[in-house]
Amino acid sequence: MKYIFGPVPSRRLGQSLGIDPLPLKTCNWNCVYCQLGRSVPLTNERQEYFPREEILAEVEQALKSHTPEEIDWVTFVGSGETTLHAGIGWLVQQVKARTENPVAVITNGSLLYLPEVRQALYLADAVLPSLDAGSPGLYRKINRPHPDITFERLVEGLLAFRKEYSGKLWVEVMLIKGLNDNEPALKEIGTVLDDIHPDEVHILLPERPPAETWVQPADEDGLSRACTILGISTRGIHPTSGVFDLSGAESLVEAVIGIITRHPMRESELVETLKHYSPDEVLATLAALEKSGKAQQVERLGTCYWSAAPAYYPSGKHNEGD
Numbered sequence: 001m002k003y004i005f006g007p008v009p010s011r012r013l014g015q016s017l018g019i020d021p022l023p024l025k026t027c028n029w030n031c032v033y034c035q036l037g038r039s040v041p042l043t044n045e046r047q048e049y050f051p052r053e054e055i056l057a058e059v060e061q062a063l064k065s066h067t068p069e070e071i072d073w074v075t076f077v078g079s080g081e082t083t084l085h086a087g088i089g090w091l092v093q094q095v096k097a098r099t100e101n102p103v104a105v106i107t108n109g110s111l112l113y114l115p116e117v118r119q120a121l122y123l124a125d126a127v128l129p130s131l132d133a134g135s136p137g138l139y140r141k142i143n144r145p146h147p148d149i150t151f152e153r154l155v156e157g158l159l160a161f162r163k164e165y166s167g168k169l170w171v172e173v174m175l176i177k178g179l180n181d182n183e184p185a186l187k188e189i190g191t192v193l194d195d196i197h198p199d200e201v202h203i204l205l206p207e208r209p210p211a212e213t214w215v216q217p218a219d220e221d222g223l224s225r226a227c228t229i230l231g232i233s234t235r236g237i238h239p240t241s242g243v244f245d246l247s248g249a250e251s252l253v254e255a256v257i258g259i260i261t262r263h264p265m266r267e268s269e270l271v272e273t274l275k276h277y278s279p280d281e282v283l284a285t286l287a288a289l290e291k292s293g294k295a296q297q298v299e300r301l302g303t304c305y306w307s308a309a310p311a312y313y314p315s316g317k318h319n320e321g322d
């Protein structure tokens with residue numbers, strides 16, 4: 001399958017059947033912590049990156065091969081900013097008509113200032129935008145947005161969406177050591193959140209390879225400071241657990257590429273996830289994919305991860321000197 005992955009375990013959404021409507025990597029932000037590497041080039045053009053009917057046909061096929069009980073959420077998420085796909089509203093509507101499972105959209109929220117983007121997400125059961133900074137300067141430092149997507153537009157969009165949207169609005173804050181885990185930064189984020197009134201605030205920590213080598217997750221002190229200042233429990237900040245279901249893939253190569261394109265993984269995780277194949281087969285496939293230029297190893301957070309080769313991680317294991 002080209003557009004569907006999983007169900008995969010998600011920190012917030014249990015077993016999530018992922019719909020990825022974008023080519024790697026299509027984003028109007030270039031977050032320092034992005035697990036898909038740097039956004040090169042930065043794109044802020046809304047268009048039909050893949051034909052919507054093709055995506056929907058795969059969704060129908062995936063829904064037929066799973067019982068509703070095997071899936072907690074059907075989630076639009078993937079290789080960049082989901083709302084850059086011009087057909088996102090149509091896709092949400094069509095998927096909602098085909099499943100009893102709730103539908104979520106993970107977005108950076110940057111385009112919610114556009115009425116047509118807000119309207120596109122009305123039918124989703126949950127929308128999960130990001131708010132990593134409460135000031136324009138820190139926003140530019142962490143999210144490194146396209147010049148058209150200002151902090152003022154981000155906040156304006158979130159406020160407008162909150163007023164109009166009746167589903168669950170869960171705002172995500174990625175907590176990075178030395179950037180937004182200090183008291184002044186957290187207080188600024190808290191002030192914006194007070195205005196938005198999300199249903200929940202989720203604190204996340206980078207747990208897959210960040211685009212930049214120097215990014216580190218906040219430590220225990222930073223985490224507890226964030227929970228205190230943002231007034232939330234520590235629920236949802238633990239590492240992901242659950243089962244990656246790669247049964248929809250037609251071959252081992254497809255399974256590996258499908259997963260590492262969206263979730264770069266440690267070698268041991270891949271061997272565990274693909275346990276219906278022998279470890280030797282998995283390792284041989286990874287080596288062959290690396291040799292043919294389709295996969296790469298990236299060193300981050302003191303660990304080596306496998307990712308899809310088009311992803312760009314400066315100064316990763318195979319990008320020395322970039």
Ligand code: SF4
Pocket residue numbers: 027028029030031033034035036039079080081108
């Ligand atoms: S984390 Fe999300 S919003 Fe940020 S650069 Fe990556 S895909 Fe884009």
